[in-house]
Amino acid sequence: MTKRITVAIDGPAAAGKSTLARRIASKLGYTYVDTGAMYRAVALWALRTKVAVSDMHRLEQLAKEARIEFKPGTNAVLLNGEDVSEAIRAPEIAGAASEISRIPAVRRELVHKQRAMGEQASVVMEGRDIGSVVFPNATVKIFLDAEPQERSDRRARESALPAEVVAEQIHERDRRDRTRNESPLVQAPDAVYVDTTGLSIDEVEAALLKLIRDRTSNGKERTN
Numbered sequence: 170m171t172k173r174i175t176v177a178i179d180g181p182a183a184a185g186k187s188t189l190a191r192r193i194a195s196k197l198g199y200t201y202v203d204t205g206a207m208y209r210a211v212a213l214w215a216l217r218t219k220v221a222v223s224d225m226h227r228l229e230q231l232a233k234e235a236r237i238e239f240k241p242g243t244n245a246v247l248l249n250g251e252d253v254s255e256a257i258r259a260p261e262i263a264g265a266a267s268e269i270s271r272i273p274a275v276r277r278e279l280v281h282k283q284r285a286m287g288e289q290a291s292v293v294m295e296g297r298d299i300g301s302v303v304f305p306n307a308t309v310k311i312f313l314d315a316e317p318q319e320r321s322d323r324r325a326r327e328s329a330l331p332a333e334v335v336a337e338q339i340h341e342r343d344r345r346d347r348t349r350n351e352s353p354l355v356q357a358p359d360a361v362y363v364d365t366t367g368l369s370i371d372e373v374e375a376a377l378l379k380l381i382r383d384r385t386s387n388g389k390e391r392t393n
């Protein structure tokens with residue numbers, strides 16, 4: 170049997186998880202899974218269909234019924250067949266995703282989908298609870314972080330909003346993600362902490378690839 174490799178990358182907002190996870194997946198030939206995009210897709214569907222963030226039952230249904238796909242070889246995220254890659258990046262969707270991600274039944278449904286993806290292929294999966302909840306036995310766990318100022322500067326450069334507004338949004342989202350009862354953002358005890366403050370993406374990528382290759386047979390799936 171071929172042993173699947175699971176690389177779990179967790180950390181706060183704008184720590185560079187998506188960029189790095191995507192690059193690493195492409196280098197190693199694994200599937201990249203952006204779990205934040207899954208929470209965002211359900212939040213988008215809820216906003217479009219006017220389901221309130223307090224309506225736990227309907228939100229659970231949406232999470233269960235949502236067909237979320239990552240188009241291989243592209244950055245596209247599909248919700249029920251529609252390309253929502255841009256729509257899910259709106260700031261109000263980030264806030265709504267953080268709200269609905271507090272609901273245990275929503276998390277249960279999405280975690281179920283995430284585990285199924287990890288069973289089909291070797292993955293680099295990034296989010297908030299991958300090493301702690303989704304794949305407690307992940308092959309490699311990384312907790313990616315950076316100083317709050319640097320994280321909000323990075324996000325502000327990609328945004329049309331004033332820097333103070335972006336900083337406040339990130340701060341509020343991290344607070345909510347760290348303090349919720351259900352699967353809060355925590356560093357798994359066996360995760361490697363990587364502080365990316367002041368480092369270039371290339372430098373972090375090299376460090377992460379070395380870590381993964383050291384802990385696997387040079388990144389290759391093994392046959393048991």
Ligand code: C5P
Binds near residue numbers: 183295296297
């Ligand atoms: O990573 P991203 O910023 O796209 O995630 C959006 C929101 O989805 C996060 O603020 C968090 O509330 C939620 N999320 C989560 N668990 C994950 C991934 C994202 O709760 N594994």
